[in-house]
Amino acid sequence: MISMPDSLSRSGDLSAIARKYPVKGLDVGTMNLVSATDIGGKELELRKIRHVFLEIDRNIFAEKVFKDQKIKYAEINSRLFALGDSAFDIAKRMNTTVKRPMKAGVMNYSENVGEIILSVMIHSLIGGAREGGEVCCYSIPSDPFDAKFNVIYHKGIIADVLSSMGYTPLAFKEAQAVVYSELAPEQFTGIGISFGGGMINVSLNLLGRNLFDFASIRGGDWIDENVAMALDLQQSRITDMKETEVDLLEPKTRVDKAMVIYFKDVFSYLLKAISKRLSLSLEKHPELEEGVTIVSAGGSVQSRGFIELFREEARHIRFPVRINDLRAGTDLLNTTAKGCFINAFTKYYLKEKNERR
Amino acid sequence: MEEERKPYGCGNIEVNSVHIPGIQSERIDISKDLDNALELILLMQKKTKQEKPAALPVPKPEPMPQKSQTRGGFLFLMGRAAGLVAKAFKEVGSGR
Structure with a gap:
């Protein structure tokens, strides 16, 4: 159990807590995936990957070329997929368009490999949870007022992906993170x-x-x-x-x-x-x-x-x-991930403090 | 992350290999975000205190007449005893 100060007067107190209990924030966006990870209670590491992919014909690109050119890729069910900015670059060269695991703020259900690509990309950003579990607060959109869908399924899929990596998932509204x-x-x-x-x-x-x-x-x-x-x-x-x-x-x-x-x-x-x-x-x-x-x-x-x-x-x-x-905002692409981090940390602190009483 | 084999928890889909070098990354000072968390924690704690229903005022018990060595206390007890004796006689007289 981490010792919680009874009164907080400066962030130094929190820094000590953060060092002992790191939480992670994750912005699951249609265009980008951004993670915010606490490093030793002193720094926040922000990692970013373009949330796009492109299936590659093995006859055109050999896997060895991919490795040599430091291209981001994954081989899934023996099919080859370029990921992130690498997918963008190749798409430009081939005069084609990239594909996305998400569309209109939620999982793109027409892409059958979308979920596994998302899973691979999230893992590349935050890795697995440390032993004993770890909270990962992830962003979800609100229900749209001008379209007939909700975000329940999307929220569940991301929670499953994070759970499979050992995290305790905590959903948080994207705009509230801002x-x-x-x-x-x-x-x-x-x-x-x-x-x-x-x-x-x-x-x-x-x-x-x-x-x-x-x-x-x-x-x-x-x-x-x-x-x-x-x-x-x-x-x-x-x-x-x-x-x-x-x-x-x-x-x-x-x-x-x-x-x-x-x-x-x-x-x-x-x-x-x-x-x-x-x-x-x-x-x-x-x-x-x-x-x-x-x-x-x-x-x-x-x-x-x-x-x-x-x-x-x-x-x-x-x-x-x-x-x-x-x-x-002050940090336009990182705002949501940081807000998720702040939410996870605050919730954890208050929960622990209440349980201690 | 390079050359990993992981199940990724997606049913029968097999991830044969993953090669993701050079992810865009930066490290920033965490203090601003922890300060924000601190503000939020203090705000939440304040709100919780305000939202707690105010405790109902507990009425103070009336001071009971106490046994006393003072003259007033002695007279009070004597008066009380005389009252009880008179009541007992009255009940006997009425045949109860």
Whole structure:
């Protein structure tokens, strides 16, 4: 049993606990898998892998070539699969598109090897649990309000994968992880938004307690797909450009302009949904009248001019409460994994302390 | 992780080999995240205390007349005894 200090005054106390009991955070995203592992109570190791794969014809690429070129791959049921960024590189060379274990924020059920690929990739990030068990807090999306599916099966599959590696799985809403990671200065009161590839997740917290959460399927992929359709271009090319070239503040190219149109549409759609739910929460929690902060994280936020465009759209929406601040997270791709880590650690600490009494 | 053979807990699917070199990795100072956890823990503890129902006030028992060596106490006891004797006589007189 780890000794728990009765009163906590500084993080040094927690550091000692973290050293004795490391927990792990895992962001299970459509585009990326990110892990956050405590190293000796002093450092947090963040590991990342692109959540994509590509089946390779053995007649074209020999396994030896894969090894020599340090390509990430797995041989499953005697079939060869390139993984992560290696899959991206090969897909570009072969002028084809990668496949994904997940789609729209949940497991992609049309990919029959998706689950095993996910399992291999998670294992490559966090390895097996140490002896005696270990908690791994993993992110799950909220149920989408604009699609007819839920996340129950998805949640169960990830829990199974982690259990098979010896972990005690702990599911945590993706957008609440953003709140835990970014809204400490506001006493964990405000709205966390995760703009992921598959879905956009939203959660309103009051002093660290989730008041509502929802998701929308109009995530990064939805935007890329629509821009590609409108301009008759390949979606993978649009995804590539969105991360590196697109400027939403000063759109110059056709792709820039189309991106701005779709981003504005998504912002307006999302902010109206938030405003509506805020009104309902305000009836039960009048303390929200003091105003809330909105913080955004996720891959899409990396686009140049994203947060400025989002602020601009927010000015056109009538919110029932004051928006004190609307800002981007500090570490966009790692926010969710860190939030999961914080949640696992906090839950563990409180549980142990209660059991000790 | 290189060249491992693991069951991966996926039924009859066999993972023959895995070769994943050079995973993108960085190490950052953990103190900010632990500070966040600390804030959250303190907040949760405060909330738990606030949510605990306030203990009902326990009424203080009325002070019982106590045996006393004082004159007042002696007279009280004598009065009480005289009352009991008078009650007993009354009951005998009424034939009960």
